[in-house]
Amino acid sequence: MTIGGFNRDHERTWLTRLRVAVSSPFAGAPVVIWLPALLVVSLMFVPLVYLGVRATDGGMGWVDVLVRDRTITLLRNTIVLTVTVTAASVALSLPLAWLTTRTDLPWRRFWAIVTPLPLVIPSYVGAFAVIAFLGPRGMLQGWLEPLFGIERLPEIYGFAGASLTLTLFAFPYVLLALRSAMNGLDPALEESSRSMGFGAFWTFIHVTLPSLRPAIAAGALLIALYVISDFGAVSLMQYDSFTRGIYNQYRGAFDRSVAATLALVLVMLTLVILLLEGWTRGRARYYRSTAGVTRPAKVHQLGRWTYPAVAYCAFIVMLTLLMPISVVSYWLVRGVSAGEPLELVWDAALNSGMVSVLAALAALLMATPIVLFSVRYPSWLSYLFERLSYMGYALPGIVVALAFVFFGANYLTPLYQTLGMLVLAYVVLFLPQAVGIMRSALLQVNPHIEEAAKSLGSSQLRVWVRVTGPLVRSGLVSGGLLVFLTVMKELPATILLHPIGFETLPMRIWNATLEGFWARAAAPSLLLILVAAIPMILLAINEDRRHRQN
16 A cells, blocks of 8 residues: 555565564574574674784884874775776676676677686786886887887886776676676576567666676675785885785784784775675576576677677687796796706696685685575574674785784694685685675575475575586586685785695795796796686686577
């Protein structure tokens, strides 16, 4: 009943939901779901407790740090960089995802495989490639000078270089989420829109795009948190952000309370981003409303837009993949020509691959109860658990690593400098990558399917393994892949927490670049890109084959 535009039934419904949420924070979730979720969230508090202890070491000095002009400048710079990179990444990924999943784009399988590959390039390697190629006296200037007499290009350092570098090598976070979501959309929705007279463009705007909102929000959240926690790109580009300020304080000051206070400000910024992301994605449902076999979506004919679409994909691949690989290869050839020995560090590559696989499996295992709790048993508590799981991702790796060093040396001595502690630190840092992608995939699974399986006598665990698991397999694989790739590139946490004698590819690269030996760093950089690219290529091929079979 509606009186004066006010729906009393709607009011009673929301009041009922509010009472249920307050009185039943677990929303009927079984203990096998909420208890593991609670344990995982508790792990996220390790760096926060450490930061609290360090920040208060100096008494009330943390208040003075908060109101410094330097802190305000770092906050402004970080926010501007985060918004710019996130918006640019979404704008870059949306047409790529649509072209590689919904159109007759020539060599579509090839573009689907190579466009996400920039994700395997570490930000510190990408930043060096951008400087070497687009810098004032870089490779591009060397090519242009004989043709046009250009003796110097504009400066690439600062905001322009940092935002360009992070966009080029972080946008696949959104691209992978969008591709997975587009492949899982119900084509009946778009067909209904077309049958009502809407064209392809307005169908995409009013039907497809709203359905992609969880994927866009999940990918944008990962990019935003990645940007505010990145150190490699902003350091090489000499852009003052929170991470650079924190690293400088840890490296150059004996009093770490200032660095801890800055890190806590970064945590507060993360909370604001999480609230904005939760508001953006809303509480709408995105799964199929009817049962039936999933049908492939209609393939759109590009027609006269074919050549511009191919040119767009080719330009993205050249800038994000061929350019950095060419720069690193150039330094490799230059080093070998100068007498630098060519050493392919297979032992470091094996260590990197092994610890990345362990971290990916651990992240998937720990993300599962959080995702099930937040999606299938929504309440204020499940929402809080999911939000808290993102805390570690916004912190620089050195902060999380120092937290584990502190607790390991003082309270968990048997785990100190072991592979297990290193994997736990990786999970704290990169768990949101698994949570975000898995949550987006689970939102597209109709819960009535699970209810039907339970009514037939299946247990909760059996329903997850036999019914829900296969339906969200693409999200599981994508989430695990993201964790694998990011762990392969992680540097600060590995340096501080690695077991004695355990060396990874990023450590070899950083040790060489720290001494200015870029030619010596070229071989392990190319090997890192190769090792990280293989599973991503196999995943892209497998996803494309499964999509065509459907």
